[in-house]
Amino acid sequence: MRRILEKGGILSLSLMLVSTYSVSAVIPEMIRFYEGYGRSQVEQLISISSVAVTLIIILNPWISQILSDRASIVLGLLFLTLGGAAPVWVQDYGAVFVARLIQGAGVGLMNVCAIDMINQRFEGDERSALLGYRGSAETVGNVVLTLIVGRILGSGAEWRYCFLIYFFGAAVLLLYLLFVPNGKREKKVCRTEERTGRRMEKGGRNGYVFCGLWGGFFVGVNTCCTMRIPSLVVEKGIGTGAQSSLVLSLMMITGVFAGMAFGALKKRYSGRLQGISLCVWGLGLAVMAAAGNLIVLGLGAVIAGFANNILITTVFEGISEQFPPQAVKAATTCALVGCNLGSSASPYALNAISFINGGMSAPFVVFSAAAVAAGILKPRVPRENHSCDMA
Known part of the structure; x- marks a missing residue:
């Protein structure tokens, strides 16, 4: 029972890791509230947290010399x-900007630890399973928080009350302190890992780069879509801001099923999994761009959400399998830096696309074409010859 509670305490950390964008449904209300500020400036209040997350993750090698993993997690949750x-x-713009930076710094402090803790304490099939469950925990936390935001908006309450969802961080802190003991378990280094280590000595840098670049692409595009769905719904006249939170939740909840199906899909498609998932992802984005009602938009969100979660999982699954133990933390850091750089760059990507076409569906069309093109051009690579399934 103690072992189960420990796993639960570790997985609970992931419930809040992607909560930054759980409040995306309030963007239309915030745009009306902050008169005099452009759309991109208001959207930046949501995405700016990713800048702080990225900076803290980059500084993690030095922070870890000052703070223990436990101290980082406790301070991060606070x-x-x-x-x-x-x-x-x-609600002052500047004050909210600073507050979002603090929130992002908190996520950054616990981000690497939440993932690396699984690699430190578990191994083999148990580790792989927990990494999959960790991704599902992120999705479950995001979905639940997003639904709560939708309920708050639907009740007619002011947008500011939606930020009460972050008090769930206090509950996660309690679970962590109660059930996760100090220290880490030592793991044996098998011959396979030794051979992997020798291989990574030659190609490790490329592996780090691929993890960061593809992670940034997957997360950045998903962030852009998450931020634009509420405005897309309103522009098309197919629903309200509150109803858009249902679409966002639907897109994210498929991540739970993606995590459950990942093992079987990986076994069946192996090195082709990313290419296929990229094409499916592009299809889902295209359906969302062309949607004329909430049902079709929701269908596209399910397809895109499932494929996106498969793609993101391949990044971290590749790290745990292809990098030697001494390089896992560095590879995880590189992947997270890429993911957060992609997320923080999302408002600028949206702004750049708006110069070409100001319609809310334009980003979905552009990203759909990019995903399909990447899926078609990506070669099939045998698992034993690449890192992060990205080469």
Whole structure:
């Protein structure tokens, strides 16, 4: 039972890791509230947290020399909770900007630890299973928080009350302190890992780069879509901001099923999994761009959400399998830096696309074409000859 509770405490950390964009449904309301500020400036209040996350992750090698993993997680959860909930009481643009930076710093402090802790304490099939469950925990947390935001907006309450969701960070902190003991378990290094280590000595740098670049692409595009879905729904006249949160939740909840299906899909398609998933992802984005009602939009969100979660999982699954133990933390850091750089760059990508076409569906068309092109051009690579399934 103690072992199960420990796993639950570790997995609970992932419930809040992607909560930054759980409040995306409030963007239309915030745009109306912050008169005098452009759309990209208001959207930046949501995405700016990713900048702080990225900076903290980059600084992680030095921070880890000062703070233990436990201290980083506790401090991170405190920052996430207090900074995330601050807009409930203070709505000044500058104050909200700073609060979102604090919230992002909190996520950054616990991000690498939440993933690396699984690699430190578990191995083999148990480790692989927990990495999959960890991704599902991220999705479950994001879905639940997004649904709560939708309910708050649907009740007619002011947008600021949606930021109360970050108080769930205090509950996660309690679970962690109660059930996750200090220290880490030593793992044996098998001959396979030794051979992998020798291989990574030659190609490891390329592996790090691929993890960061593809992680940034997958997360960045998904962030752009998440931020634009509420406005797309309103522009098309097919629903309200509150109803758009249902579409966002539908897109994210498929991540739970993607995590459950990942093992079987990996076994069946092996090195072709990413190429196929990229094409399916592009199809889902195209359906969303062409949607004329909420049902079709929801269908596209299911397809895109499933494929996107498969793609993101391949990045971290590749790290745990292809990098030697001493390189896993560095590879995880590179992947997370890429993911967060992609996320923080999303408003600028949306702004660049708006110069070509200002319609809310334009980003979905552009990203759909990019995903399909990448899926077609990506070669099939045998698992034993690549890192992060990205080469």
